[in-house]
Amino acid sequence: MTREENDYAPLKLHVPEPPVRPGDTPTFDKFEVPEAGSVRKPPIDTDFDDIRDLGFDIIRVLDDEGKAVGPWAEDISDEQLQAGLRAMMRTRAFDERMLKAQRQGKTSFYIQCTGEEAIATGHQLALRQGDMNFPTYRQQGLLLAQDMDLGRMMNQIYSNEKDELRGRQLPVLYSFKEEGFFTISGNLSTQYIQAVGWAMASAIKGDTKVASAWIGDGATAEGDFHTALVFASVYKPPVILNVVDNQWAISSFHGIAGAESSTFAERAHGYGLPSLRVDGNDWVAVYAASRWAIERARRGHGPTMIEWVTYRAGAHSTSDDPSKYRPKTEHEAWPLGDPIKRMKQHLIARGLWSEERHTQAEAQYADEMREAAIEAESNGTLHDGPGPSAAEMFEQVYKDVPPHLRRQRQKMGI
């Protein structure tokens, strides 16, 4: 064939682009929202092949009127629902207080989870004591849902004298072993395979504890995500593989992580793993789906991936300005709404809540956070107070302090 006979067009690279950018009118018209209550609830010992459709559909319980409908709405008590709303409201109040503290220079950095409160709080309330989360930095709801001591969290954020991590970790990269909250890994995604390892250990030991792994849509591109799925598929350990698709990895919309081509839940199918796709802004759906997957794991039926469909309503972190890459009002156009507003509507519809009580609760939680912050600040903040003990800088590098580290400490005169 001669050069002239070549009728191929020059190749072009496809770079995914979000449908809108700053200045455009926000739209989610390509995002299909199934009707609440329309997705079936299979038995927990189901084979993945029988529920492939659940990796495309979206499990939703709360309808537009705030009514809980369908099979996933069953068997949830009033107390559980009220605990869910309370946990979400306190999580949001905590974020608001800590954002303020960052703006005041009391800490260098903070990460909020606004709009995603239902996911971690709902999941946590379905777990049991002794289970272990391997979270990312946006799952503070796991702690707030179990009424974690606020001062212990805030002392870490302020990196003050009482910081249990002794000034060694970035703000919000907490470690709370007793509370089932594993050390957050700053380099993303390593926790995913480690959670599978933790769950394998539970099975090797003959325990009944489960692990819950967390990852964002962006970090699913990391190798850890895929190796975790391989190992979960091979050994079937008791682990929940959560993917929080909040549409944005800093400025990269989820299409950059491959979401144009498939759902994240769908990827589990290639590994022979069952998956659910769930409305992450519907607390009742979050709680019901979590409870299903956790029970499945604890009964020895193996792992489940859950894709939580949500939207990151706030900035990625205090170092980020999202108005530079997405329309400012995009979160208002998000079709799954705000999780707290939807839960409030539901509880009012059930006669368990009122506008008045909601307003009171908002004020009460804001007060609670302010008081906790003042208390924590009395131990010091980033630039104020003595800070963590210098003498402890050389501790816990190893289980026992080796002589060469003692000598280094000695040379520093501390």
Add this chain to the structure above:
Amino acid sequence: MPTPLLMPALSPTMEEGTLAKWLVKEGDTVSSGDIVAEIETDKATMEVEAVDEGKIGKILVQEGTENVKVNQPIAVILEDGESADDIDMDALGGGEAPAKQEAESQSDDSDEDEGEDDNGSAETGDLPTRPDFTASADIEIPEGTKMIETVVRDALRDAMAEEMRRDEAVFVMGEEVAEYQGAYKVTRELLQEFGDRRVVDTPITEYGFAGLGVGAAFAGLKPIVEFMTWNFAMQAIDHIINSAAKTRYMSGGQMGCPIVFRGPNAAAARVAAQHSQDYSPWYASVPGLIVIAPYSAADAKGLLKAAIRDPNPVVFLEHELLYGDKGEVPDMEDFVLPIGKAKIVREGTDVTISSHSRGVMFALAAADMLAEEGISAEVIDLRTLRPLDHHTVVQSVKKTNRLVTVEEAWAPMGVGAEVAWRVVQEAFDYLDAPPARVTQEDAPLPYAANLEALSLPNADKVVAAVKKVMYLDK
């Protein structure tokens, strides 16, 4: 003249403190840098180091004494030939709390007591050096213990099998470790004895099963993760360093990672650049890790057992070309060696050769060749690279005045560079020549047999380096 050992200041503002504990007794020999006592203030506990070398002639302040003033003499150190009678208490300007025992009552045989190491060969450390880590104290091999000739591969296997019998939490995983009995047969018959719950074949992803093992260790198990070679563990290095080594620290001590990563390291035969790298300096530079690289079968067994018992993450660097080498391993119930202690494997007086792993073989062969020329070389096997027992090398150099380091890695930033720096730091005045190093040439390892041989260290190269530091090269 007797030298007073003074109460040190831990900070610019400290005026007095408690003498919490003596780690030496009268009559003990100490050298500069040895820890002799622990002192406390309300803020911290610190160790007191001997500044000079000599013998503890008299302890002036008993342990447990509070409010000891800074710069008050707390003990007296005697040089060679001096006795406690030479101590002039008035001249020292202190000593209001005299020792209960007279120095004379101490016998002088303590040197002999501490001069033996685990295998019976002499250790330079005639000082009560404490092991840097907690795994075990030095062990004595009872007289009459049967020595069994064992290849390194089986010594490693036996170590794992014994520890798995001893502790249910120990399990091994990796590629080909179960059905195939290990790519190099190091896990031979473990599957048959312990079953597939504790001897686990994994999918082919070092990154994956390293992370998996780290997770299992976080859950309280004690995984032994076998890498088919450390070359394949490059992709696993993130889990080893960022997670295994750092999590205890970052979590404020909440989450420890008791795990052993093991497998063959460095050059094998004719497997080229991607299968022939020595990672000793890479891992040995990371705080939070323990790094062990044994040479002999006995050390392989005793140190792997110690590694499995250690609460910290351990990188255990084996050598494919040593797996078939035989050595005497004591037939003992519990043969566990101390981590962080070097060993003098051959005594000598003219030059010190420090090495680890297969480098020790070159060093020993070179020592034989040198002996024929009337040169007496002392060979030290570092055994553990982190923590590095440079004291043993320093002591040796003080005797021989010359140092050659041998390793299979590339030279820049290497183990030999670190050893030489520490020796220069602590024994500069004893050196009669700049230390010399034998390393791999600074290029990826070629495949061709002639090029491979040119690139790697060997006994001839060690001999040449020794002659250089002895100014015998032409």
